[in-house]
Amino acid sequence: MKTLIRNLAILAGTVIGAAFLTAAPAAAAEGEAHEPENHAWTFEGPFGTFERTQLQRGFQVFQEVCASCHALEHITFRNLGEGTGPFTCFPDPNASHEDDGHHAEPLCYDNPNDNPVILQIASAYMIEDGPDDAGDMFERAGTPADNWPSPFANEQQARASNGGAYPPDLSLIVKARAGGADYVRSLLLGYHEAPEGMTVRPGLHYNEYFPGGQIAMAPPLSDGIVTYADDTEATTEQMAEDVVTFLAWASDPHxxxxxxxxxxxxxxxxxxxxxxxxxxxxxxxxxxx
Amino acid sequence: MSGPSTYEPQTGIERWLDSRLPIARLMWDSFVDFPTPRNLNYWWTFGGILAIFLMIQIITGVVLAMHYTADVNMAFDSVQRIRRDVPFGWLIQSMHANGASFFFLAVYIHIFRGMYYGSYKAPREVLWILGVVIYLLMMATGFLGYVLPWGQMSYWGAMVITNLFGALPVVGEGIREWLWGGFSVGNATLTRFYALHFLLPFVIAGVVILHIWALHVPGNNNPTGLTVKTKKDTLPFHPYYTVKDGFAIVVFLMIYAAFVFYMPDALGHADNYIEANPLVTPSHIVPEWYYLPFYAILRAITFDIGPISAQLGGVLAMFGAIAILFVLPWLDTSPVRSMRYRPVARWFFLIFMIVCLCLGWCGANNPDDHVLGTPLKFVNFAQILTLYYFAYFLVILPVLGFTERPKERPASIEAAVLGNKPATAQPAE
Known part of the structure; x- marks a missing residue:
């Protein structure tokens, strides 16, 4: 009996040992997406934080580029002016631009309802409300309490406008993808010529970071597609970093x-x-x- | 072992209460004067840690319940509302989600400790069985709770687990529909899971009281496994173990806090940040890490055994892996409690622990992938590990009791603590 047990032990030990000692790394399966490229973010690590000017640039990219197809349903206008949000503080537009060696103090608002930037962003959108006393729905200008309006009325409309693909909501995109911010940035920059022998289906685009390699979203960014208010050069790389930082804030504002x-x-x-x-x-x- | 009560009411009010409801006496005898073996090591602090985590989970859970909405159209958004808009909701939600993981981490250490030091053996069989009941209730509660955020993994996890019951012959289909409250996982499933997720922690709290009661009749086991013989073998629970448990609890809370504040999603799955969608199946459905060993056992049975289909076999093996713990006190035939004095058993136990970890690793991987590039597939690896898992209980422990020659044990706990020091070195207590 003891020999049996000893043999059992040796067998188990060998199997486990073999499993642990075999140093051969798992070969990447054919057709699998590339590992996202590692990028240094300001919000990484225990002392990570968001740089407000970068969030403002990222918001600009989101608003001018992404928002035409993607929703941001968990974000309200007021969120943009709360806590570390992009517009809690902003440069004073009335400050003199004299080059006197020090920057003007930014304007800060504790209450987003008083924040002129938030009020301006919100009021630029028309929101359906109602019914009014006559029972009719009506449109009114947005307020800080309104949710970010979705570009499409429903999923069917979104698919009909996007060749059958459904642009996902972006308010959790950084948390909802393995690889997080690195993945989203890699994806935005991952558009290349398809490798030889690969036929990209019509309406799709080759992207080395997307599972399966073919994505419906056309390359969204190109150099100079937005003009930054703070004179930062709008390179594709810069915009990708900025908008992913904004989306990381949107998925985790605290x-x-x-x-x-x-x-x-x-x-x-x-x-x-x-x-x-x-x-x-x-x-x-x-x-x- | 508890012996006569040493509680002496100090004030008039204490005397008045003591003759009507001696609750202060019960507390004094259970948590102050309770004679505890003087040689308990840090593995014995996990009972206190578990009590703290049960409280953390109940308190954070009740607060979350005030803000959560159990409706398939609103559940996902309501969790987002908690994390974004509810004051400190981000903290409460993170504490609750990570608290479940640390609750399980602590309970696994607690169970392995009991297995190594033979805490399940006479006269502590009922104590052990109550512990397994608590563990089962924890698994049910954890599963029900994971469904509530109504993300993709919530939904598909619920689908996989409820479908297990469908594998049972004859009654399976009926049980599954009864669990679902319909013909698929849906709103009825979510609302009943919510109700049960709220209920079960209080059932756990009740069984924990029985568990502590059953502990306080024979008293604590200890690293030597020896029975307490004299008063010199023990120390009063307070202050000796309150301070030691307190230190361990705070250290454990530091690790917990590191996850709550800095890695709140490290133990979760990215897919659960996507709202449940019955039309889109995630590419890999994996349960939370604390179920992975059992998930591996479930998937290891890929062959029919006589009339038992592979699917039913997997379900039986998975539930059997937990059920076998109930009879562990009678499977281990050795009269020696602590594996400190069991030179052969301790090696098999070490392998058993590694096997459990490897089963978890198999559960996290695709069964058809290869283990570290070797020709061995995860599913075959899991089969070997499953075989050892059951052999440990059904063959190794029963046989070792007869074949193993235990090492010589000290005469008493006191002798084990003081070792060979001359008796004069012992100060008066």
Whole structure:
């Protein structure tokens, strides 16, 4: 019996050992998408944060390029002016542009309902509301409390306008894709000539980062497609980084608050643990153990 | 072992209450004066950690329930509303979702500790069985809770798990429709899962009280597995173990906080940020990490066994893998509790732990993929591991009790603690 057990042990040990020691990396299966390219983001790591000017540029790219097909349903206009949002603070448009060596103080608004930029963005959209007293639906200008309006009335309309493809909602896109921000940026920059021997179906575009390699979305970005207000050069790379940063904020608007709170909590717990460790040592020094 | 109560009411109000409802006496005897073996190591702190996590889950869960909407058209959006608009909703939601993972991490360590030190053996069989009941209830609660955010993995996970019941002969179809409340996973499924997800934690809390009761009759096991013989073997629970448990709890909470604040999605799946869509199946449906070993066992049975189809065989193997824990006290025939003194069993136990981890690894991978580029497929690897999993309980432990020669054990816990030190070195207590 013992030999049987020993043999069993050796068998199990060999199998597990073989599994662990075989260093050969798993070969990428044919036709699988490329691993997204790793990019350094301002919002990575425990001290990650969003740079407000970059969020403003990213919002501009989203509004002028992406928003014509993609919804952002979990974002309201007011969100854009809350916390670390893009327009809580913005450059004072009335500040003198004299080159006197220091920048003018930006204008900041605690309440997005008072924020002129938010009011301006919201009021540029017409929102269907109602019914009114006569029972009719009517259109009115957007307010900060309104959700970001979807470009299409429903999925069917979106598909009909996009060759059968449904542009996904972007308010969670960074969280809803494996690879997160790196993946979305790689995808935006991943349009190339299809490799030889691959036939791209009509209406689709080759993208090396998209599963299957063929995506319905046409290359959305090209150099200079937007003109940045802050004089940053609108290269494709720059726009991709900016808009993905904006989308990362949109999918996780409390990221900075979370990081800051986490630091406080960890410091508190660490001090508490040290105190408990000394209490433990002191209490147990009374007995042999 | 609890012995006569040492509680002495100090004030008039305590005396008044003690003669009517001796609850202060119960608390004093259970959590202050309770005689606890003096040699418990840090593996014994996980009971306290689990109690804390049950409380965290219930408190955060009740707050989430105030804001959550159980409706297929609104559930996904309501979770987003919690994370974006509810004050500190991002924190509460992250604590609850990650809390489930850390609850399971702690319970797995707790179970492995019990298995290594033989805490399931007489006179603690009922204590062990109650623990397995809690674990089963946790698995049910965790599964029900994962459905509530109504993402793609929620929906398809619910589909896979409820379909398991459909594999049962004769009654399967009926049970499945009864669980669904219809002919597919839908609104009726979501609302009943929500109701049950709210209910079960309180059932767990009830069984935890029984678990602690069953612990306090024979008292704690300890790393030597020896029975407490004299008062010198023990220390009062307070302050010795309150302070030690407290330290361990805070250290564990630090790891938990690192995930809650810095990696809130690390243990989840990206697909669950896509709203459930019955028309689109995700390319890989994987459960939460804490179910992966059982998922691997489910998928390991790819062949018919006589009249039992492969699908039913997988379901039986998966439930059997948990059910077998109920009879563990009678499968292990060795009279020696702690594997510290079982030179052969401890190696088989170590392999068993590695097998469980590898099963989890198999569960996370596509069965037809190859293990690290070797010719071995994950499904075949999982089959070998499943064989060991069951052999450990059904062959190795029963046989070892007869064939193994245990090492010599110390005379008492006190002797094990003090070792060979001269008796004079022991200070008066």
């Amino acid at each position: 990221l900075v608050e979370r990081n800051r709170t986490g630091l406080m909590v960890l410091i508190y717990l660490f001090v508490f643990a040290v105190l408990l460790w000394f209490a433990y040592k002191q209490v147990w020094s009374r007995v042999e153990h």
